[in-house]
Amino acid sequence: MLWMQDWRGPMIHSLRARRGIGIMSSEIGEAPVVLTRNDIVRIIDISVLQTNNTEEDVKRLIQVAREYKFICTFALPCWSAMLVKAFENEETLVGAPIGFPTGAEPTEVKAFQARLAYETGCDEFDMVMNVGWLKSGRFHEVESDIAAVYKEIGGKPLKVIVEAMYLSDGELVDACKIVMGSGAEFVKSGTGWAREPTEYRHIETMAKTVNGKIKIKAAGGVRDFDTLLKMREMGVSRFGIGLTSAIAIVKEADLRAKGP
DSSP states (O other): OOOOTTOOOOEEEEETTTTEEEEEOSSTTOOOEEEEHHHHHTTEEEEEOSTTOOHHHHHHHHHHHHHHTOSEEEEOGGGHHHHHHHTTTSSOEEEEEESTTTOOSOHHHHHHHHHHHHHHTOSEEEEEOOHHHHHTTOHHHHHHHHHHHHTTTTTOOEEEEOOGGGSOHHHHHHHHHHHHTTTOSEEEOOOSOSSSOOOHHHHHHHHHHHTTSSEEEEESSOOSHHHHHHHHHHTOOEEEEEHHHHHHHHHHHHHHHHOO
């Protein structure tokens, strides 16, 4: 089961032996999808991406990533080298925001950002699509913009942020189709800077459009455990979540795994 129009919340049960959380399907006879604590932290990219984040915030990000074993960390570009150095001999990945948060920089600027982040040692790249071009029907420019960034990252994973909350359903479908043909590994719902959050309807449209051909990352407004569970069930492979919310989600998962 991927999604249901009349979904009323995942049925959670405790799996104490595995310290996991089951997402129960509503269809009789289906086995639960099980997420262990390790599964959860390995699908969450944690971030400090606000304008006023300081060096102390980045140090806290590093500490939390080590403590919880989150898969990837993101900070604004001036902190990328600090993250790369911190995780040089560790499993935690370092992500690079490209064209963040507007996506409206000239393509040459985005390509330069990508090349610099690649040379710094970043592992993954989350670029913002030029939403204005998309909404203006300038699809060729959008495609060229993504291609220019992809060319600079040496085949490392690229996630393209489409800011779904600014798009009509048709525009979101167009955005996903462009990303599918770009070489990117993920289409990502948002930057987290928009006033409105990523909604279930956005994920449903994205999942129907990509149909498993590329992966989906949900970001922007994923702040609680139930939202993560449902979006995971709908087909999301990775989540971009702010530091505070990510910690709260893992703690809630731990509490549910313990049971009453």
